Amino acid sequence: MSWRFRHSFKVIPGVRINLSKTGLSASIGGAPFTLNVGPRGVYGTASLRGSGVSVRHRFSGEPQNPVAPRPLPSRTISPLRTVFPTPHVEEVRSASTQALTSESLKELKRVIETAYQEQEEISRELETANQEKRTAYDKHFAWQNGFFLKHIFKKKFAQRKAALELAEAKVAELEQQLRLTTVATQVEIAKEQAEPYFRMRDEFSALCECAAIWDIKSHQVTDKVKERTIAETGVRREKVTFSLGSSDLIQWEHKVPHLQNINGGDLFLYPGFILYRASRGAFAVIDFHDVKAVARGANSLEERGVPKDSKVIGQTWAKVNADGTRDRRFANNYQIPIVSYAWLTLKSDSGLWEEYVFSNPERLENFQEAFNKFAESFGKKD
Numbered sequence: 001m002s003w004r005f006r007h008s009f010k011v012i013p014g015v016r017i018n019l020s021k022t023g024l025s026a027s028i029g030g031a032p033f034t035l036n037v038g039p040r041g042v043y044g045t046a047s048l049r050g051s052g053v054s055v056r057h058r059f060s061g062e063p064q065n066p067v068a069p070r071p072l073p074s075r076t077i078s079p080l081r082t083v084f085p086t087p088h089v090e091e092v093r094s095a096s097t098q099a100l101t102s103e104s105l106k107e108l109k110r111v112i113e114t115a116y117q118e119q120e121e122i123s124r125e126l127e128t129a130n131q132e133k134r135t136a137y138d139k140h141f142a143w144q145n146g147f148f149l150k151h152i153f154k155k156k157f158a159q160r161k162a163a164l165e166l167a168e169a170k171v172a173e174l175e176q177q178l179r180l181t182t183v184a185t186q187v188e189i190a191k192e193q194a195e196p197y198f199r200m201r202d203e204f205s206a207l208c209e210c211a212a213i214w215d216i217k218s219h220q221v222t223d224k225v226k227e228r229t230i231a232e233t234g235v236r237r238e239k240v241t242f243s244l245g246s247s248d249l250i251q252w253e254h255k256v257p258h259l260q261n262i263n264g265g266d267l268f269l270y271p272g273f274i275l276y277r278a279s280r281g282a283f284a285v286i287d288f289h290d291v292k293a294v295a296r297g298a299n300s301l302e303e304r305g306v307p308k309d310s311k312v313i314g315q316t317w318a319k320v321n322a323d324g325t326r327d328r329r330f331a332n333n334y335q336i337p338i339v340s341y342a343w344l345t346l347k348s349d350s351g352l353w354e355e356y357v358f359s360n361p362e363r364l365e366n367f368q369e370a371f372n373k374f375a376e377s378f379g380k381k382d
Contacts, residue, residue, distance in 0.1 A: 020190040024272035095351025100284035118181035133167040196374040203370040211307035216355035228319040298343040307359035314338040
């Protein structure tokens with residue numbers, strides 16, 4: 001029996017995400033109406049169940065060839081130096097979640113967003129309903145095991161029993177509504193993409209074991225003469241953790257690469273797309289083909305202790321002359337190790353901009369190779 005405690009709610013359709021050689025696509029809902037989102041645009045398919053008759057209509061988008069992600073070249077850059085905040089720094093930060101979502105995945109985001117909002121509202125009501133249920137149970141139980149009150153005050157006892165039944169029914173209905181507003185996500189990967197994806201995930205797992213991973217918060221060009229340094233760029237950084245994890249927004253049986261982010265949303269690398277999660281209610285869905293990833297060597301002046309898996313390639317002084325030699329005018333001048341690190345930049349035209357530095361360049365190199373092979377598995381369509 002439905003008590004209709006909540007007058008209306010939206011039953012969220014299931015979502016199927018497909019990754020194949022031709023690219024990423026998503027199907028939302030089922031017969032009699034299915035919405036198909038892919039590199040060629042947004043299509044709607046209406047069908048009569050059991051009849052074999054269907055009609056397909058394009059809502060948006062033009063046919064286009066997906067562009068494979070740019071390979072990750074390696075190169076060595078001039079030394080970096082960790083600095084504290086100073087004027088004229090360039091902050092490394094992605095755009096708002098409203099702008100970040102790829103055009104081809106906006107409908108998918110809308111479905112997930114609707115589900116999240118419904119879940120938030122119902123969850124709040126369910127919490128209140130559970131409190132009411134506990135109160136009603138306590139009042140009913142206080143008389144249920146006794147003899148005097150429930151027989152002397154029969155009408156009052158019946159009211160307490162009815163209140164408990166009503167509270168239990170309300171909780172049961174809200175729990176059912178909560179289940180119906182959960183996005184049932186099915187992620188399917190073709191065999192040609194599954195193997196390189198999971199190999200990339202394995203290399204990412206190894207990358208997580210770097211002794212140090214830093215998120216770059218900002219950087220600036222140094223005044224080498226004024227600061228008496230050989231470093232060409234100064235950076236602000238903060239240690240972060242990479243791991244295999246999952247997001248509550250996209251349900252999948254496998255864990256995916258999870259990149260912690262200080263200046264914005266965490267990143268989850270699903271097959272064919274990136275989920276950017278800024279907060280509980282703010283997120284973006286970015287097509288893998290829209291993201292440009294660049295890896296490069298980064299020699300750094302390390303003043304905060306050399307990570308155990310890093311290689312020291314030289315020494316310099318805290319204060320140097322123009323030719324790089326020790327500036328003897330500073331009595332407390334001290335040596336600083338020059339360490340070989342690796343730098344990863346992720347950017348998109350929609351405003352994604354994240355940068356990370358790793359203590360072990362070899363691990364990033366292995367991840368880069370696996371990343372490229374995965375990209376090639378669903379490369380540019382003929």
